[in-house]
Amino acid sequence: MKKDNKKIKVAFPHMGTIYIAWAAALRKVGVEPFIPPYTSKKTLSLGTKHSPEAICLPYKLILGNFIEAVEGGADYVAMISSPGICRLGEYGACIKNALSDMGYKANYIELTLYDGIKGMYNFLKQISGKNDPVLFLRAIILAMRKVFILDDLETKLSYYRAREMTYGEAEKHFIKALKIIDGAMTTRQLNKAKKLAFAEMDKTKYNPNKEVLYVDITGEIYLVCDKFSNQDIVKELGKMGVQTRKSLTVSSFLKDAIIPKAFRKGETHLQRANRLAKPYLMRDIGGDALECVSDVAYANERGIDGIIHISPFTCMPEIMSQNIFPAMRANCDIPILPLIMDEQTGKAGYLTRLEAFVDLMRRRKRKIQQQKKQEEAIK
């Protein structure tokens, strides 16, 4: 799609590092990605000002991203849509109306997530004005491969951050690694970039023998993946010597919703959710509730030190899952910290809760280790 011989600029909302994958798919089909400034307090205040008061936090932040994108010169704003039972299904129409009420002229375009590859194909066709199946397939594969690499890099970052010798070193290498992945535009370049990016991460000086805690992070996917909305929980925990694992990631979502069954390996997150959540929640109630309930059981099964559940204030599915956790205590002996976030959440109180939780997990771990030692001595 071209405007006065200029490329159309298309903006997507932020959610962690996903902008790198979107940008790759758009560039591949000849469309210019417009990457709005990363979500900030300004984004939040813009979004909040023009949103219904009780709507969930991701809506406010996405709207804020779009306002900043349009004011920065984006011609199109692209939003994902899903037919879910929760408010996500309404986001598209509400955002479109809000932007038009504010007098912005930007065009609005939707990507229907649950149409899988077909939905992505149609989106690229519409946005590029081309009809080139081979090119679109290459763009989709490139973007999806980037998503998997980015998630693996985050896992690496979490490992090194909890053990690094100099505070901030792992993150410095991570930022360089992201730039390397961002620059790759073909399969061959991406293969090379992947090796370089992981080699960059491996430059971090760390103590492999440091005793760390292991914590899973579950909750509403936007909050789990987006560091602004979760107040960079992974970084804060890393500073306290905690290695985290995000239970909800974009790559796990792709395996469930986009990648055809024939190309998947092993059990997907949704398949595991259906298996492990069943005793507590019989069916999908929208959002990520089913996955969150199963994530508690999965974390317990692996014997890790704790699980944190993050959800936006007024998120209906996550209110349900938080109310199921107490009933899981009979079978799941794992510390759970529920955190509810909104635009009023202050940093100091939030950090105090994290510190107290880490302290609790540390004492519990020591107690378990002592008990084991005593049992072995008796044998």
Ligand code: SF4
């Ligand atoms: S899952 Fe919760 S936060 Fe996300 S769109 Fe639905 S209601 Fe809102």
